[in-house]
Amino acid sequence: MNKPIFERGSAGNIRIHVLPTTRFKTFAISLYAGIPLSSETVTTTALTPFVLRRGTEAYPETIEFREQLERLYGAGFGFDIYKRGNYQIVTFRMDTINDSFVKSNESLLAKSFEFLGEVVTKPALEQGAFRPSYVSAEKETIRKKLESIINDKIRYAAERCIEEMFRNDPYRLHPLGQRSDLEGITPESLFTAYQHWLKRASLDLYVVGDTSLAEVQELVEKSFNLDRPVSPDYNPEHSKLEQGEVRVVKESLDVNQGKLNLGFRTPITYADERYAAALLYNGILGSYPHSKLFMNVREKASLAYYASSRFDGHKGIMTIQSGIEIDNYDKALEIIEAQLASMKAGEISELEINQTKAMLRNSLLEIQDSAFEMIAYDFNRVLSGKDRPTEQLLSQVEKVTPQDVVDVANGIHKDTIYFLTGQKEG
Numbered sequence: 001m002n003k004p005i006f007e008r009g010s011a012g013n014i015r016i017h018v019l020p021t022t023r024f025k026t027f028a029i030s031l032y033a034g035i036p037l038s039s040e041t042v043t044t045t046a047l048t049p050f051v052l053r054r055g056t057e058a059y060p061e062t063i064e065f066r067e068q069l070e071r072l073y074g075a076g077f078g079f080d081i082y083k084r085g086n087y088q089i090v091t092f093r094m095d096t097i098n099d100s101f102v103k104s105n106e107s108l109l110a111k112s113f114e115f116l117g118e119v120v121t122k123p124a125l126e127q128g129a130f131r132p133s134y135v136s137a138e139k140e141t142i143r144k145k146l147e148s149i150i151n152d153k154i155r156y157a158a159e160r161c162i163e164e165m166f167r168n169d170p171y172r173l174h175p176l177g178q179r180s181d182l183e184g185i186t187p188e189s190l191f192t193a194y195q196h197w198l199k200r201a202s203l204d205l206y207v208v209g210d211t212s213l214a215e216v217q218e219l220v221e222k223s224f225n226l227d228r229p230v231s232p233d234y235n236p237e238h239s240k241l242e243q244g245e246v247r248v249v250k251e252s253l254d255v256n257q258g259k260l261n262l263g264f265r266t267p268i269t270y271a272d273e274r275y276a277a278a279l280l281y282n283g284i285l286g287s288y289p290h291s292k293l294f295m296n297v298r299e300k301a302s303l304a305y306y307a308s309s310r311f312d313g314h315k316g317i318m319t320i321q322s323g324i325e326i327d328n329y330d331k332a333l334e335i336i337e338a339q340l341a342s343m344k345a346g347e348i349s350e351l352e353i354n355q356t357k358a359m360l361r362n363s364l365l366e367i368q369d370s371a372f373e374m375i376a377y378d379f380n381r382v383l384s385g386k387d388r389p390t391e392q393l394l395s396q397v398e399k400v401t402p403q404d405v406v407d408v409a410n411g412i413h414k415d416t417i418y419f420l421t422g423q424k425e426g
Contacts, residue, residue, distance in 0.1 A: 006378055027098060028207070031116065037175075039178070045081075051135055059124075075094055077094050117220075125191070146174065156259075158261060165416040200232070246416065250419045256326075262320040263417075263418070269315070271385060290352065294308065307336070308320070365390075
């Protein structure tokens with residue numbers, strides 16, 4: 001029988017979350033490893049999964065590593081590195097077909113756990129440290145990824161706005177690390193950092209598929225040979241409303257199109273009861289094609305090539321991104337601020353409310369169609385300490401009133417204006 005909620009447990013000092021279901025033909029497995037963002041560890045933590053994917057004790061050559069995935073009927077394996085609040089999180093993922101759909105003499109779920117456990121805990125080593133060739137190659141991978149950000153001016157402006165907004169906060173750090181750290185990392189120092197990371201990371205393992213909590217716990221005990229303390233809990237972020245002077249930062253690069261980004265602070269985070277209202281606020285302001293920023297800044301005034309907003313409930317911030325003609329800085333800023341003022345004044349139509357609720361409803365319902373989306377949504381509960389099932393959030397979204405949105409608008413405070421321009425300052 002399908003069960004609509006995750007079952008919780010632990011094994012090997014890893015928190016375990018299992019959703020037993022026959023809805024999917026595959027097993028979705030995600031292992032989340034999170035540590036506090038820190039300038040001392042951000043680069044080694046980012047580099048670690050790139051090296052781990054190159055080979056393991058049993059499959060030390062990268063080609064052997066990939067061939068083993070093929071033997072698992074083309075199982076998918078990958079990882080992501082990102083930040084949520086003041087945490088740097090590495091997520092390993094596996095997507096494995098259910099045994100009942102193939103002719104296999106052994107449990108593919110068990111073999112997948114064996115593979116993932118080896119990737120994380122038994123990497124390919126050389127003289128007691130990571131293989132120098134793998135470390136060297138993956139340092140270059142990280143370097144290129146970080147350098148590519150400056151070539152993508154939209155991403156660059158967004159990152160720079162965050163850096164300026166959080167110049168005294170670990171959140172300023174990019175989850176892929178710092179280029180200046182790479183040269184000093186050796187196979188030995190990286191292996192030592194990896195061992196520390198594995199001991200102190202918060203580990204949460206998710207499985208969605210035709211299995212049980214008891215089976216997964218047994219597989220974790222067999223596959224993850226970890227000598228570590230109990231997995232630490234995450235400490236949810238409490239937004240800091242530093243209502244000082246708005247900082248204006250202008251930076252000159254060789255660009256033809258200006259990038260105008262604004263950063264705002266809000267007391268509302270994921271665990272807040274006003275979270276649904278904040279989603280509505282952000283949706284009406286700038287998340288969708290019917291939003292105020294898109295309609296008024298881009299369409300009606302033709303002042304921006306793009307204009308949108310983003311709300312980060314794990315940090316308690318909202319950002320606005322726009323691409324404008326460099327000479328239109330003052331006009332664009334004026335009309336963006338006019339949209340913010342109109343939200344505070346309650347100039348929100350019934351159509352805007354209904355369209356935004358419909359868009360949010362569709363997004364929340366679509367989560368149920370993807371095992372990995374269901375996992376990612378549930379992980380919000382672990383990060384924030386707030387259990388809010390999708391059906392509950394759907395209900396909360398439906399109940400949001402225009403006044404609720406106005407209250408959110410009046411609690412948001414502008415912190416930073418960042419403008420990437422091609423004009424050299426005199």
